Amino acid sequence: MPLGETGSNKMKLSDFDGLRILITGHTGFKGAWLSRILNHVNTELFGLSLPPEEGSLFSRTNEIDFSASKFIDINNRKNTEAFIRKVKPDLIFHMAAQPLVRKSYRKPLETFLTNVMGTAHVLNGALQSESVKGVVAVTTDKVYRNLEKLEGYHEDEPLGGKDPYSASKSASEMVVTAWQNLSSIGNGPVIVAARSGNVIGGGDHAKDRLIPDLIRGFMANKKVEIRNPDSIRPWQHVLDPLFGYLAIAAKLVKGEKTSEAFNFGPSEESKISVAEMADIACKNWPGNPGWQFTPSKEVMPESSLLWLFSVRSQTELGWSNKLNAEEAIKWTIEWELMSKENGIRAALDSQIERYLAI
Numbered sequence: 001m002p003l004g005e006t007g008s009n010k011m012k013l014s015d016f017d018g019l020r021i022l023i024t025g026h027t028g029f030k031g032a033w034l035s036r037i038l039n040h041v042n043t044e045l046f047g048l049s050l051p052p053e054e055g056s057l058f059s060r061t062n063e064i065d066f067s068a069s070k071f072i073d074i075n076n077r078k079n080t081e082a083f084i085r086k087v088k089p090d091l092i093f094h095m096a097a098q099p100l101v102r103k104s105y106r107k108p109l110e111t112f113l114t115n116v117m118g119t120a121h122v123l124n125g126a127l128q129s130e131s132v133k134g135v136v137a138v139t140t141d142k143v144y145r146n147l148e149k150l151e152g153y154h155e156d157e158p159l160g161g162k163d164p165y166s167a168s169k170s171a172s173e174m175v176v177t178a179w180q181n182l183s184s185i186g187n188g189p190v191i192v193a194a195r196s197g198n199v200i201g202g203g204d205h206a207k208d209r210l211i212p213d214l215i216r217g218f219m220a221n222k223k224v225e226i227r228n229p230d231s232i233r234p235w236q237h238v239l240d241p242l243f244g245y246l247a248i249a250a251k252l253v254k255g256e257k258t259s260e261a262f263n264f265g266p267s268e269e270s271k272i273s274v275a276e277m278a279d280i281a282c283k284n285w286p287g288n289p290g291w292q293f294t295p296s297k298e299v300m301p302e303s304s305l306l307w308l309f310s311v312r313s314q315t316e317l318g319w320s321n322k323l324n325a326e327e328a329i330k331w332t333i334e335w336e337l338m339s340k341e342n343g344i345r346a347a348l349d350s351q352i353e354r355y356l357a358i
Contacts, residue, residue, distance in 0.1 A: 011243070011250040011318070013041045013356075019253060020044045020131070022089035024074060024122055025096030026066070027052035027059075029204045030138075033238050034093060034245070035064045036348045046087045048072050048080065049096055057203030063345035074118035084125035084132070091249055092135045092189075094122045097169075101142070102208045104165035115168035116175060123179040123191060132189040134252025136245050137176045141197035141234055141265065141308050142166040152309030155195075155261045173261075180260055192248050193261040196241035197234025197308060200328055202335025202347060204238075210274055211281065211329065215336055218285045225294035229275035234307060236266045237328035239355045240321045247317040259316060265308025270325035280326050284333045322358045 021038060025031040026047030038045055047069040052059040068087060072079045074096050084092075097115050098104065104111040119137065126132045144153040145160030159174075161167035173193060180191045200211045207213075210226070210233070217224035244264035251258045272280075275293075282288045313319040323331065331351060339347035 011247045013037070013246075015250040015253065016091075016246075017042045019090045020046065020067075020088060022046045022048060022084065022087060022092045024048045024092070024094045026069065027056065027071075028095060028099070029057055029201070029206065030199060030238055030242060031095050032057040032061075032064060032203065033201065033348070034095070034242050035066070036345075037242060037246070037352055039065050040349075040352065046070075046089060048074070048083055053205070055205045057205070057344070060203070061344040061348075063343075074121050075113050077121040077124070080118075080121045081125035081128065084122075084129050088129065088131040090131060090133050091253055092122070092126055092132060093245060093249070094119065094135060094137045096122070097138075097172075098165070099140075100206065100208060101163055101165045104163060104168065108164035111164050112168045112171070115165075116171045119172045119175045120179070123175065126191070127179060127183055127186065127188045129189075133255075134189050134249060135191045136194050136248050136252070137172075137191060138194045138196075138245060139173055139176070140166075140169045141195055141263070141306055143170045143173050143195060144306070146306055148306075152265060152307040153263070154309050155259070155263055155312055177260075190252050190258065191260075192252065192258055194241070194245050194248060194264065195261065195308065196244070196264040197236060197266065197306070199236050199238040199241060200332050201238035202332055202339060202351065203344070204332075210277060211332055214278060214281045214291065215285075215333070217291070218281075218288050221289050223289050224278070224291045226274060226278060226291050227294065227296040229273065229278070229293050231274050232271060232307075233274060233277070234266050235270050235272065235277060235325040235328060236264075236321065237323040237331055239352070240264065240266075240323060240328075243355075244313055244317065244319045247313075247319050251317070259312060262313045262317065263308040263310045264313055264319065265310045267321045267324055270321070270328075271307065272325055277325065277329065280329050281333065284330050322355060
């Protein structure tokens with residue numbers, strides 16, 4: 001199978017040959033992986049983001065290639081719009097965000113500014129640009145009004161959120177809807193929302209996330225404290241939703257008709273609890289110290305169940321998950337071990353090429 005062919009999915013990485021592509025949030029976890037994927041084809045790649053956090057995947061490697069990488073806060077409208085005008089992208093992946101639920105309780109105003117007004121600044125810059133053909137605006141599964149139901153949420157169900165993060169991302173979807181309307185009136189770029197849940201994969205260092213916390217514990221030979229072992233999370237390997245975003249983008253650059261929003265949720269066999277996920281991680285890490293349940297002392301409610309229905313993505317984009325939850329954690333641990341032995345770039349490329357070959 002040629003590099004870039006994704007099996008049943010008709011999208012090929014070669015669809016992006018010769019394009020100028022801007023990724024906001026390129027120093028983040030998903031942004032770094034997406035950037036390296038696009039390094040596999042002949043694109044001019046640009047990044048706009050806050051500086052990388054210490055210990056992040058981006059900060060640990062200088063082997064992701066950009067035509068220009070600029071550290072700009074998307075809350076700065078003037079600088080954000082100026083950078084978009086300067087680089088003249090054909091396509092924008094908007095991924096810059098404050099992505100952590102627990103941090104949103106501590107910094108609610110920062111969360112709203114970044115996720116709502118920051119999104120408006122990026123989309124307004126795209127609307128003003130003569131070069132931009134399409135924008136993939138990445139949000140989250142937490143945009144839905146969570147009823148704690150076993151069934152998945154469809155794209156047309158009501159949005160909402162009680163915690164600052166969920167509320168801010170729901171509000172950012174309203175921004176997307178407004179700019180979709182503005183763009184259609186002004187014959188601007190096509191803007192599509194992409195919604196996915198918790199992703200895991202090699203190189204994630206974020207605090208208050210199960211797998212990064214477990215890996216840090218394994219490396220330090222310390223038991224990891226887990227707050228909500230019975231909660232069910234939408235576990236996905238990072239490559240699965242990223243190739244969903246790329247499938248949307250391929251339609252946009254070809255000028256093909258597409259829906260205004262897509263879900264990219266895990267497969268049914270990945271509906272497992274935090275405790276089950278932790279046990280799988282322990283099974284795959286030799287000599288692990290295990291984990292222990294420690295109730296949180298902070299009153300920060302988190303959803304115990306949230307699931308996405310991805311039929312639209314399957315039917316319109318030909319997308320599906322290639323890795324279930326157990327495979328995703330196995331790949332994540334393999335990446336961590338491989339990166340120590342062969343380097344980060346080799347680990348990234350090995351798993352990207354392996355994924356494409358499935």
